[in-house]
Amino acid sequence: MLIVDLLLALAALVTAGQCLLLPGLFRAVANLMAFGLVMALIWVRLEAPDVALAEAAIGAGITGALLLTAAGQLPASQRTLQSMASGATRWKIFIFVMVVLITGSLWMTVLALPKPGLVAEVAVVLPDSGAEHAVTAILLNLRGIDTLLEVAVMLCAVAAIWSLQKAIPPPALGDAYPGLPTLARWLHPLFLLTFSYFLWQGTHAPGGAFPAAAVLGAGGVLLLLTGSIVWMHQGAYNLLLRWLLAAGLLFFLATALSGLLMTGTLYGLPPRFASTFIIAIEVATALSIALMLMTFYLFGRPGRRL
Amino acid sequence: MRFVFTDMALTSDALYTLLGALLVAMALVSVFTARHLIRRLLALNILSSAVFLLLVVTARTSSGIDPVPHALVLTGIVVSVSTTAVVLALYLRRYRRNPPC
Amino acid sequence: MRELLGAGFIILGIPFFIASTLGLLRFPDVYARLHALTKADNVGLGLICLGLAVQANSIAVALKIVLIWGLILLASSTGATLIASSALRHGSAPRRRSDKDTHADR
DSSP states (O other): OHHHHHHHHHHHHHHHHHHHHSSOHHHHHHHHHHHHHHHHHHHHHTTOHHHHHHHHHIIIIIHHHHHHHHHHTSOHHHHOOOOTTOSOHHHHHHHHHHHHHHHHHHHHHHHHSOOOOSHHHHHHHHHHHSOSSHHHHIIIIITHHHHHHHHHHHHHHHHHHHHHOBOOOOOOOTTTOTHHHHHHHHHHHHHHHHHHHHHHHTTTSSOOHHHHHHHHHHHHHHHHHTTOOOGGGOGGGHHHHHHHHHHHHHHHHHHHHHHHHHHSSTTOOOTTTHHHHHHHHHHHHHHHHHHHHHHHTTOSBOSSOO | OHHHHHHHHHHHHHHHHHHHHHHHHHHHHHHHHOSSHHHHHHHHHHHHHHHHHHHHHHTEETTEEOHHHHHHHHHHHHHHHHHHHHHHHHHHHHHOSSOOO | OHHHHHHHHHHHHHHHHHHHHHHHHHOSSHHHHHHHHHHHHHHHHHHHHHHHHHHOSSHHHHHHHHHHHHHHHHHHHHHHHHHHHHHHHHSOOOOOTTSOOTTTTO
């Protein structure tokens, strides 16, 4: 199996190197998407299936779609990416020495690190957390405050994007390429099915809110790309969109405060109701993350109203 | 047999640590030397992936797989895509063909 | 028996991938390369999926593997159409039989 690891590491290195060194914006972005897929395989080899699911949908799918759409909006003068290999020999030697130095010191440091881990501690509190799968229990109950802040960071990102410019209208692809909207429409039920399956599976097996949100967000981005979601761009629905975006965070905050009222500590869910709470938070978080991933794709504030 | 197995597990962990360290070094140097802003953004994405790789390798302890770094990495992936989206929106605000406002 | 059948299907699928990779590297223009990729990859992947499905433990897993093949067929055929029509619109015209091959003696 070491050969598989070696091949995967080599593939990751080659795609990352091509992404960083070759000229041409499109080629670099395509290499980054390939790198994301290779990383998803590496997560499977490292026994991190939750991370693999999220990386395959976000790292290879949504990031690539964002970068490619942005590249399509740029003028030709901005699309040329010079090759990194240009420059004086002395400069190249300096860069090579820097890479070797950083690699060596980091490798030595990480290999020498102690690996205490929290396996035993997590196993002790797992029965009271309301979920059988450890990663879901940590994300939504034990370290729920991290996930709460992460949803808040995403909401801040949406606010930052909205304050910059108006949304970029979707390109009219339907007339030129009739296959794409049809494919998006046909596949969307399957995206919804996968989303529900991950949510249902999340409490006892790899899956859960983040991979589910990534899959639904990717399907939504495909629909936005083909211009099938018109309401998101209309000014009349702007208020509804704002409330929907905030709903996940508000629900999360309400849960944290109800934990404070019931047990006296912020986000301390009582073990008796924990599983109900976890399912509710899981659905709310997944839906709001998926919606925010879709609003990233608008690159600005939708609607005519300011 | 058991000795061979543990030995192989060790080498594959060391291999992925080396990969993570190399990717961190390449991406870090690129972030500081690249001229084009989009290239810096790509380097930042690769840098975050490499850091996640180092974290997940650290999660493989002798007493089993530690789920806490996995949860951290899941959160980190979503935050890194948020960063990418904000940087792209800023970049488009400056360089788009027909600026909207 | 099932193991052997599955392994046979997988080994049968590998030459298709080799042929399509050769086509991707050696064919002269976008359309011919697309032809090589979509045709050969679909058959090769179908054979490999069939081999894995035969080896699977339960019917559900086998059906999931076949579903993966169907999804890839859908996505790759749509993607090939998109790339081809986009190339026809903005890029070069397809090569004709009478065109001189500039890379013939490479």
